[in-house]
Amino acid sequence: MFFKPLLSFRPSRLDLIFASKTFVAAMLALFVSFELNLVNPMWSIGTVLIIASPYSGMVSSKCIYRLIGTIAGAIVAVLLMPHLLNTPWIFTAVLALWVGFSLYVSLLDRTPRSYVFMLAGYSTVLIVFNAIASIDTYSIFDMALARVLEISVGVISSAIVSASFFPVHLGAVIRQRVNKALKDLEDVFERLLDEQNGTQDDTQILSIMTRDMADIHALAVHLAYEKGELNGMTKPLQEMLHQMSLVVANLVALSQRIKQLDQLPQSSLNVQLQQIKHLVLALINKNECTQESDLKILLSEFERDFDKNTLLNSVEQQTLMAALKMDIRHFMTNILTVKLLWQSIQQGKKSIPSSVTAITTNYPSLHRDYGVAVRGGVSATLITLIVTSIWILSGWKYGFMMAQMGVITACILTAIDNPVPVLRIFIVWSVISAGLAFIYAFGIFPHVTDFWQLAVVLLPLVLIAVSMMANPLLMPVGMVLGINTMMGLNLNNRYSMDPVAYLDNSVAMILGVMTSLIVIDLVRAMSPDTSASRILSLHYQALRQSIYLSYDTEFKVHLRSMLDRVGVLNSKAVQAPKIKTAIHNALIESSAIVDLVRLQELILKLSDVELRQQLSLLQQNLDEYFRFQQKHLAYTDHFSEELQHQIDSILMQVESLEDAQLKQRLLISLNNIYSSIGHVIVAHPFNATKEVLVHG
Numbered sequence: 129m130f131f132k133p134l135l136s137f138r139p140s141r142l143d144l145i146f147a148s149k150t151f152v153a154a155m156l157a158l159f160v161s162f163e164l165n166l167v168n169p170m171w172s173i174g175t176v177l178i179i180a181s182p183y184s185g186m187v188s189s190k191c192i193y194r195l196i197g198t199i200a201g202a203i204v205a206v207l208l209m210p211h212l213l214n215t216p217w218i219f220t221a222v223l224a225l226w227v228g229f230s231l232y233v234s235l236l237d238r239t240p241r242s243y244v245f246m247l248a249g250y251s252t253v254l255i256v257f258n259a260i261a262s263i264d265t266y267s268i269f270d271m272a273l274a275r276v277l278e279i280s281v282g283v284i285s286s287a288i289v290s291a292s293f294f295p296v297h298l299g300a301v302i303r304q305r306v307n308k309a310l311k312d313l314e315d316v317f318e319r320l321l322d323e324q325n326g327t328q329d330d331t332q333i334l335s336i337m338t339r340d341m342a343d344i345h346a347l348a349v350h351l352a353y354e355k356g357e358l359n360g361m362t363k364p365l366q367e368m369l370h371q372m373s374l375v376v377a378n379l380v381a382l383s384q385r386i387k388q389l390d391q392l393p394q395s396s397l398n399v400q401l402q403q404i405k406h407l408v409l410a411l412i413n414k415n416e417c418t419q420e421s422d423l424k425i426l427l428s429e430f431e432r433d434f435d436k437n438t439l440l441n442s443v444e445q446q447t448l449m450a451a452l453k454m455d456i457r458h459f460m461t462n463i464l465t466v467k468l469l470w471q472s473i474q475q476g477k478k479s480i481p482s483s484v485t486a487i488t489t490n491y492p493s494l495h496r497d498y499g500v501a502v503r504g505g506v507s508a509t510l511i512t513l514i515v516t517s518i519w520i521l522s523g524w525k526y527g528f529m530m531a532q533m534g535v536i537t538a539c540i541l542t543a544i545d546n547p548v549p550v551l552r553i554f555i556v557w558s559v560i561s562a563g564l565a566f567i568y569a570f571g572i573f574p575h576v577t578d579f580w581q582l583a584v585v586l587l588p589l590v591l592i593a594v595s596m597m598a599n600p601l602l603m604p605v606g607m608v609l610g611i612n613t614m615m616g617l618n619l620n621n622r623y624s625m626d627p628v629a630y631l632d633n634s635v636a637m638i639l640g641v642m643t644s645l646i647v648i649d650l651v652r653a654m655s656p657d658t659s660a661s662r663i664l665s666l667h668y669q670a671l672r673q674s675i676y677l678s679y680d681t682e683f684k685v686h687l688r689s690m691l692d693r694v695g696v697l698n699s700k701a702v703q704a705p706k707i708k709t710a711i712h713n714a715l716i717e718s719s720a721i722v723d724l725v726r727l728q729e730l731i732l733k734l735s736d737v738e739l740r741q742q743l744s745l746l747q748q749n750l751d752e753y754f755r756f757q758q759k760h761l762a763y764t765d766h767f768s769e770e771l772q773h774q775i776d777s778i779l780m781q782v783e784s785l786e787d788a789q790l791k792q793r794l795l796i797s798l799n800n801i802y803s804s805i806g807h808v809i810v811a812h813p814f815n816a817t818k819e820v821l822v823h824g
Contacts (some may be wrong), residue, residue, distance in 0.1 A: 133602050139595035142182070145294055147594035150180045153289035154590055155583045157282045162579070162621050166281070167266065167274040168258070169619050175282025177610045180594055183298040185354030187290040189240055191283035192353070197247025198279040202272035204248070205255040209268040213260075220516045223253055228509030231539055235501035238494060240349050250539045251275065253512065257528040297356025298347060302365070305344055306470065309337060309372065313463065314409065316379050320386050321405035331383055334376050335715050338695035341369050341376075345494070345692075361473050367480055368469040370487045371462060373691040374684065378459040380719035384804045385452045400449075408456060412463055451796040487684040495693040499662055504542035507652040511538040511644050518643075526632040533640025541644075542652060545659045545700070550604050551645040557608035558641055562634035564589070564609070565616030569625045576623070589613060612637065656700040660707050663697055665758050667714050671805070672754035674721040675747050676728070683725050690718040713807060720804035723797040724750070730794055739781050746774055750801075767806035775802055 139147070154176040161169035179190040204226065212219035230249025234242040259271040266274070316333060348365045351358050358365065389401075465484055472481055480486050515534035519527030537554060541547035568585070576582050589610070596606030616634055654662075670690050677683045697711045727743060734740045749771055767775075779798060785791040802808050 133599070134605075137596065137599065137602060139598070142296075143595045143598040144591070146180075146182045146598055147591045149289050149293055150176060150286075150594045151587060151590040152293070153180075153285045155586075156289065157285035158582075158619065159579060160281045160285065161278060164277065164281070165621060166278050167262075167271065168278055169621075170614050170617065171275065171278040172282040172285075173614050173619070174611050175279050176286050177590075177594070177597075177607075177614065179283065179286055180597060181290075182296050182598065183301070183350065183354070184290045184295040185298040185350040185352075185356070186240075186347075188287050188353035189350045190243065191287045193240060193243040194247055195276075195279060195283050197244040198251045198276055200244070200248035201251025202255055202276050204252045205259070206268055206272050208252070209256055209259065216520050220513060220520070223256065223516065224509045224512035226252060227512045227535060227539070228505040231508045231542060232501045232505030234539075235504045235543060236496050236498070238496070239346055246539050249508070250535050253535045254532055257531055261525075261528040291355075295354075295356075297354050298350050299354065299356040299358035299361075302344060302347060302351070302358060303474075305340065306365075306368075309340065309344075310466070310470070312337065313372075313375055313379065314412070317382070317459065318405060318409065320379065320383055321401045331380060331712070331715065334380055335694065335698045335712065337376055338373065338691050338715065339698040340695075341373060342494075342692055342695040342699075345369050358473065360478060361476075364469060364473050364478055364480060367484075367486055368466055368473065370684075370688050371466050371469060371484070373688050374462045375459060375466060376715075377687060377691060377719040377722075378455055378462055380715055381722075381800070381804065382452070382455045382459060384716060384719070384800070385448060385455055388799075388803060389448055389452070404456065408460060412460060412467070447792065447795050447799070450792055451799060454796065485681060485684075487681055487688055494689060495663070495666070495696050497663070500659070503652045503654075507542065507648050508535070508538040510651060511535060511647045514647065515640060515643050524632075524636075526629070526636040529633055529636035530640040530643070533637045534643045535640075537641050537644040538648065542648070545656050546653045548645060548649045548653050551641060551648065553604045554608050554641045555638060555645065557605055558612050558638050561609055561612040562616055562638070565613050565634070566630065568613070568617055569630060570627070573617075573623055573625070582619075656702050657704050657707055660697055660700045660702045660711060661761055663693060663700075664707070664710050664714065665761060667693055667697075667717075668754045668758035671717060671721065671724070672751055672758065674724045675751055675754075677721075677725045679722070679725050679729060683722070687718065687721060690721065691715075694718055716807075717805050720800050723800040724805070726793070726797050727801070730790065730797065733790060736781075736785070739778070739785075742774075742778050742781060746778060749774060750805075766808050767802075771806065772802075772808060775806075 154173045157172040157176050158169055161172040166172065175194065179187060179194060181187050181190065208219070208222060208226075212222060227249040230245045234245035234249070236242075237245065255272050255275050256268070258275075259266060259268045262271065312333065345366055348362045348369075351362050351365070352360055386401075468481055469484060472479075511534050512531075515527075515531040518524075519531050524530075537551060541550055544550060568589075572585050573582075576585060593606045593610030593613075596602040596609065599606070615637070616630070618633070667690065670686065670693070674683075674686065677686055694711070694715045697714060700711075702708055702711065727747065731740050731743050734743070753767070753771060766772075775798060779795070782791055782794045782798070785794070
């Protein structure tokens, strides 16, 4: 798996600068730890390697989160150990539950803050296990204090070096990605209205954008910890990303209307679409369009000119063009809002403009996978119980190292869908790092007498390992090679190496990872297809909930959550064609929930009792349809025949309505539900001529 990446491994200049900075920070942390005569200097240098990142803001935030988590873990360790030390099995159960609970909370929080909870869990275990292993030498308070000091030395060294030497700011990267996203949105809109449009490719681009927005949302947290551009703009930027997700939904809906228009006789339709395209692009790219007071003026201009361009359409075209007009109007409103927010952010304004209705909530509105969090917490609990029980029952002196590695790997890898392949890499490279540590410990270190000599001999190891960490494909290899080798060396002020102790230590580390692999494979691991299926079930649940929402901020928050879920789905490397199609359809379905929401609003305005009853019955049947999809994951390509016949019947009833505006709005909503959620094209809404549409 890693043979080809290893052969083609060629670190770039930026990779080498990053590795050199990490080496300087690591040596600074090690030197200070030696000077302070700390218990385990390896944790100082290990911390530097663990939190290493090319971006200074990311390093600084990880430093703070790691320190807070370590302090929390130390407090729990000091509170628990004196009372439970003499009851080892109860103590083991309490520690296991604490680790499991901490990891559960960590997995629910998809922001970098989750690091705090994970650290709090396994830091407690590391402190307790080291204190028990050194119980004749150190008290639990001494060990907890030493651990906090070791981590503090590591994080301070990392923060100083990262911010002082060739700092790379995350703000510039985020600005570049946001500008690209805005350009992509306009390009997609332009292509959709071109004569030779590729709506399939554009929908795929929009799917990828939902994933990218989730990435930028997480990265934005780090902006508060650096001095570069966009410093302190986390909240406004995240609000802008929320609003940008609405633009994505608008463009997806627009692509579906274009597909329907393609089914009609074209006549002058293409010319009209070109005129509309130029009109909209001219309006949204006006210099003054970023002023709050101009938003309504621009929309009024659009309404007037759009109606001029579509005046001579046929009856069928007028209905679809009315739907198109609504989608373009929403697109304009939301893209102008995004541009207004982005301009405000670039000007350094942290407040949201008064004309923008914020959809950021105090509670997390993004996707949370409670099932994965539970399974991750359970697996961490079981691993802690098993490795600690083996240590207690065997009485093996180095059993504590096996227990530590088992708990650490259980925590740091559980966020992956299937951590087993990575754990296998950990085992293989743990053996290699053990051999490398042996060469250092017994072949090189006996000749090292000064700190500068130690730094020189460690330089190649750190440079190679950290350069690998900068490569996404080789990151697991670099992590194991760097961190495990340092732990195996167990660096201290005085050289002291016992071959038997070294062998015990190395075997214990490998056994800890193997235990973690077995338990995670049985309890936590799932294929990308299984993971995607579970998230799709939540998607259908959200569709069902949409039926009963009102068209207000709550609806926008709900839509943002659904689009975030689509972004998570698009990060899965699924194999099954049906699941791939369902993921593709999920974005299209999410774009049409506005019509599910508006159906209730339109029902309340109707005076025709029979039609109201039919629409209410349709809502109930849609509820049952989504509930069936949620429970059985049938991945049906389109509505059932019964549901199609019901909508056909309602469409004919709508024909008799006297209120032209209400009639048109009902036709638009029913058409959009039919085509985007039911995946059935209704080419002529008045006679309900239709064909099954297979997306993907």
